[in-house]
Amino acid sequence: MMVWSVVAVILLAVTVYLFYYFWSKSSKNVLDQDPSTLELFDVKYIQPTSDYNRTSKKLVHQLVTFLHSSSCPSVDRTVKSGSFGKGTQIRGHADLDCVAVLNIFKSVHDRINHGPQILGHLADMLKTQRWVVRGSVTNNDYIILFKMYQNGVTMDVDLLPTFEVLGHNPPNYRKEQTYLKMLDLSGRARSYYSVPLCQLQLDFVRLQPSRVKTLIRLVKYWRKMEVEKHAQPSLRYPNSYAMELITIHVWEKAEASRPRRIKLVEAFKSVLTQLVNYKSLHAEWYKNYSEVLANEACDRLGFTRPIVLDPANPTNNMMDVFHKEAWDHLASIAAKSMRRPLLKDVVIPAYW
16 A cells, blocks of 8 residues: 555656646746756747748848938948847847937037937838838937738847947047046937947947857846836836846856856856846946046035946946836846746856
């Protein structure tokens, strides 16, 4: 009798395990996965396919060709950023930040004074293009929003007309001169500089190791499936760029002592842990500006923790761009996520 009882318990345990294993494999919610299957889930559901990338590139080429063929306004150059340009897009959800440097804008004052008229004209032109989704074009004084579509692929586009600030491959001293000039501007004028500095943002994320980009895509997939689903419409939540920077910061904190090949599930839980403890964040990067300038910017602009200083713009604390209530809500969602099957039993190693 004792033997049969033991066998029954073992069979029950095996049945429960098999049920959970196959159920988790069939679920498209990453938090329902078994930790051992996360890498496979990433390949199956998160990484974009070759066909998707190919069609996305065709759509972007159409937009860039359209912009450069337009004589009014004349476009000097374009910068293709967003998840598409950075290589951090998730399957089915590529977005493009297309920065168009216009010859008509000679300064930030030209951009402020003449921007609304120029953006309105560009928006009207886009509405006539067959690859632009009908009814999707909207614009304000800062940006033109629309969707592109081709062969089953839809891409969200932010078109950002701007002025030249740094030129091609600027030396660091020119960057620092620009940042110091920005510190003396009004808050409104300074806000227009983030767009022409977009190339530096793009380079910072695009040149990250492929393993970091895999982690970024996973975090963005979680954000889309969990945060956006429960977002409160009245709040402004952290965008993709903010999530990318926090993910890179968490990765770099462990970089000196971690093994050469780390587990994706451990890295993911480490990022969510940092989001729960977002109030302690202090991240700065000194690729485009010095630590001295970063400290000056923080002092003059009154930045206090939490701080995630934009690596392309030391006058921009990414933590202040979004509502505090949104950060609190995101932290709450991250805490609940760590109690789900994927992460609840994952132990974060000391090097994280």
